[in-house]
Every structure is written in structure tokens, then in C-alpha cells.
Amino acid sequence: MPQLRIGSRPSRLAMAQARIVKDMIEQITPGLACEIVPIKTTGDKLTTPSLAAVGGKGLFVRELEQALEARHIDIAVHSMKDLPARLNPQFRLAAVPAREDTADVLISGGADLRGLKTGARIGTASPRRRFQAIRLRPDLDVQPLRGNIDTRIAKLRAGEFDAIILAAAGLRRMGQPDLPPVYRLPEDDFVPAGGQGALAIEAMADAWPCDSAEVQRAVAAIDNLRARIEITAERAFLAGIGASCASPIGVKATAEHGGLEIRVMLFSLDGTRSMIDSLRLATISDIAHAERCGIELAQRMQADGAAELIGSGMGVE
Numbered sequence: 001m002p003q004l005r006i007g008s009r010p011s012r013l014a015m016a017q018a019r020i021v022k023d024m025i026e027q028i029t030p031g032l033a034c035e036i037v038p039i040k041t042t043g044d045k046l047t048t049p050s051l052a053a054v055g056g057k058g059l060f061v062r063e064l065e066q067a068l069e070a071r072h073i074d075i076a077v078h079s080m081k082d083l084p085a086r087l088n089p090q091f092r093l094a095a096v097p098a099r100e101d102t103a104d105v106l107i108s109g110g111a112d113l114r115g116l117k118t119g120a121r122i123g124t125a126s127p128r129r130r131f132q133a134i135r136l137r138p139d140l141d142v143q144p145l146r147g148n149i150d151t152r153i154a155k156l157r158a159g160e161f162d163a164i165i166l167a168a169a170g171l172r173r174m175g176q177p178d179l180p181p182v183y184r185l186p187e188d189d190f191v192p193a194g195g196q197g198a199l200a201i202e203a204m205a206d207a208w209p210c211d212s213a214e215v216q217r218a219v220a221a222i223d224n225l226r227a228r229i230e231i232t233a234e235r236a237f238l239a240g241i242g243a244s245c246a247s248p249i250g251v252k253a254t255a256e257h258g259g260l261e262i263r264v265m266l267f268s269l270d271g272t273r274s275m276i277d278s279l280r281l282a283t284i285s286d287i288a289h290a291e292r293c294g295i296e297l298a299q300r301m302q303a304d305g306a307a308e309l310i311g312s313g314m315g316v317e
Contacts, residue, residue: 002212003033004219007064007073010038011148016173017199018077021222024097029218037073039063065091068204075219076202080195080231083202085238094203095223096231100169102197102252104129104190105182107156108163112183113137120162123152127248129165131271132190149174156180169197191250191265194234198227229255229290233262236294241266241306253290260284262297268309275309277301 004025008018015036022034042059061083064076068091075094087093106113113136116122123145124130130142145152145161149170156164157180168184201219233253243249248267253260263278279297284290298306 002215003035004075004215005073006034006036007039007067007076008036009060009064010040013149013170013174014077014079017079020173021075021077021097021199021201024222025215025218028221029214032215032218037067039067039073065202068202074203074215078200078202080198080200081193083195083200083235085194085235085243087202090205091202092205093200094219095201096228097199097201097222098224099227099230100172100197102192103168103187104165104185104192104196105168105171106163106165106185107153107180107182109156110181111163112181113163113185116140116163121160123155123161123164126165126193127269127271128193128250128265128267129190131248131267131274132250132265133165134271135274136189149176153179167192167196187252187263191252191263194238194249194251195231196252198231200231225287226255229253229260229284229287232287233260233290233294236291237262237264237298238294240295240298241301242298253294255284255290258283260290260293262293264297264301266301266306266309273309275301275304275306277304 006018006022008014015038018036022036026032026034041061041063061078064073064078065088067073068076080096108116113133116137118139119141122133122140122142124142125144125146133140133142143161145155145164149166152164152166155161165185171179171182201222230253234251237251238249248269248271250265251262253262259280259282261278261280265274265276267274277297277300279293281293284293
């Protein structure tokens with residue numbers, strides 16, 4: 001039986017995500033020897049509050065892609081939102097498993113966003129979340145907060161923040177049992193980052209993972225059509241809008257009942273200007289159609305002035 005080497009960042013969340021993929025593949029191909037190979041990325045080593053100034057989200061991807069090129073691993077597991085909107089041509093998305101909850105959540109000492117005290121100190125690493133929170137509560141003091149989930153929760157418990165904002169998907173995948181109150185934030189106001197809640201299985205473009213037909217079928221089998229359609233539309237929008245690596249922008253595609261809706265909320269770099277738009281289709285025919293829809297919405301928003309916001313220094317979260 002062949003072996004499948006799965007590359008992952010070494011953080012607790014990343015390893016939990018790699019184990020989810022490993023379990024899915026092993027269920028499809030019993031007896032397959034799957035090994036998770038931890039690979040520390042540049043992004044894991046940095047402590048700067050802002051990744052945008054030093055290379056953006058791509059810092060969480062580079063070393064994993066190098067390991068793929070060197071054939072040290074067969075596939076890499078990423079959080080989808082860590083991937084650039086356009087992959088380098090030597091790589092491809094081999095699979096997109098079923099998507100987790102896409103929402104953001106507020107974790108606090110007891111109050112939801114509306115109930116937080118005036119001037120409450122909120123922690124988040126995301127400019128998008130910062131501007132979305134201030135849009136609803138201009139009085140909030142939103143400060144940069146990087147680190148893994150455990151680190152961020154520890155800082156909340158220590159009283160450094162009154163509340164923090166995280167992705168629901170990460171909490172669910174890690175199975176956090178003992179949290180302060182958690183409040184789901186409405187996606188109309190907190191449009192999530194493109195790809196949020198989705199995992200990306202990356203492989204080399206010119207070859208299937210290892211030479212086994214069984215392994216190839218197992219990896220292909222975990223691809224989820226709904227998730228693939230949604231992230232294709234989101235990533236096409238991000239690429240089409242011309243966003244870079246750390247932009248205050250949320251884009252969420254929802255595929256259901258045979259149709260597709262894409263909703264976008266984007267901000268200027270300083271958060272003083274914003275645009276909201278959406279596109280709805282009663283019928284979505286295939287993945288290529290989803291891509292065209294993302295591009296169409298990007299072009300429409302460019303024509304309506306998004307280019308000016310992009311020119312003022314935007315980039316992709």
C-alpha cells in the first residue's frame with residue numbers, strides 16, 4: 001500500500017485541519033499509510049502585528065509549496081483564505097473538502113457586540129474585521145492581535161482585551177470546550193474573508209499526489225462541489241478586483257437551491273470609505289460559470305469606483 005505525505009503548518013489548528021483531511025482520505029482508502037509532515041513557514045516565525053508589510057498571507061504558504069516542488073510531500077493542507085487569489089501555475093487545487101461555518105464570532109467577557117461598553121478594547125489581526133466592527137460601533141477601540149487561537153484567548157482571559165473576533169471554523173475544528181461567551185456575528189455586517197471556513201488541498205499541477213491510482217481517487221473524492229463552486233467564485237472576484245495580500249475586503253459566495261449569490265464588502269485602506277455589492281443567479285451551471293460570476297462582479301465594482309479604493313492601498317485579507 002502506498003504512503004501519502006501530507007504537508008501542514010505545525011500550529012495546533014493547522015495540524016487539526018491536516019488530521020481532518022487525513023481521516024477523510026483514510027476512510028475512503030482503508031489501509032493507506034498517511035503521514036502528516038509539519039513544516040514551519042515564515043509566517044509562523046514572525047511576530048509583527050501586520051503581515052501586509054512583510055509579505056502578507058503568502059508567508060504561510062511558501063515553504064509548503066517548496067516542499068511540494070522538492071517532492072518532500074505529496075499534498076499540502078492550507079486554510080483556503082491563506083492562499084493567494086491566483087496560484088502559481090505549477091500548483092493546483094487538488095481538492096476542496098466540504099466547507100465549515102464561514103462566520104466570524106465575537107468572544108467576550110459576557111456581552112455581544114451591541115452590549116460591549118463604550119470604548120471597549122477589541123482584538124483582531126484582520127483590518128476587514130476592524131473596519132466592519134467600527135462601522136457598527138465607531139466608539140470601539142480595535143487593536144491588532146496576532147498569534148494562534150490559544151494565545152488570543154489567553155490575552156482575552158488576562159484582561160488585555162474586552163473581546164476578540166475569530167473565525168468560527170477554527171474554533172469548531174479545534175473543539176474548544178471551555179470558552180467565554182461566543183456570539184456569532186451576522187454575515188450581512190461581517191462578510192467573511194474569501195475562502196473562510198474552507199480548506200485547500202494543494203498539489204503540483206503536473207502530477208497527481210504520488211503514483212497510486214487509489215490515492216488519486218481518494219484525494220479527488222474529498223472534493224466537494226458546493227465548496228468548490230463557492231471558493232471559485234470568491235477567488236475569481238479577488239483576482240478580478242486586483243486586490244493584494246492584506247486588503248480590508250470580505251467576499252462570500254453561497255451556492256444553494258441550484259443558484260449562487262456573491263456578497264462583497266470592501267473598505268479603503270484607512271476604513272473611511274466602503275462599498276457593498278452583490279450578485280444573484282437563479283441557476284449556476286458549473287465551476288467555470290462560478291468563476292465568470294466572480295469576475296463579472298469584480299468588473300462591475302471596478303466600474304462603480306472600486307478601482308479608486310484599490311488604488312488607495314487596498315489588498316486581500
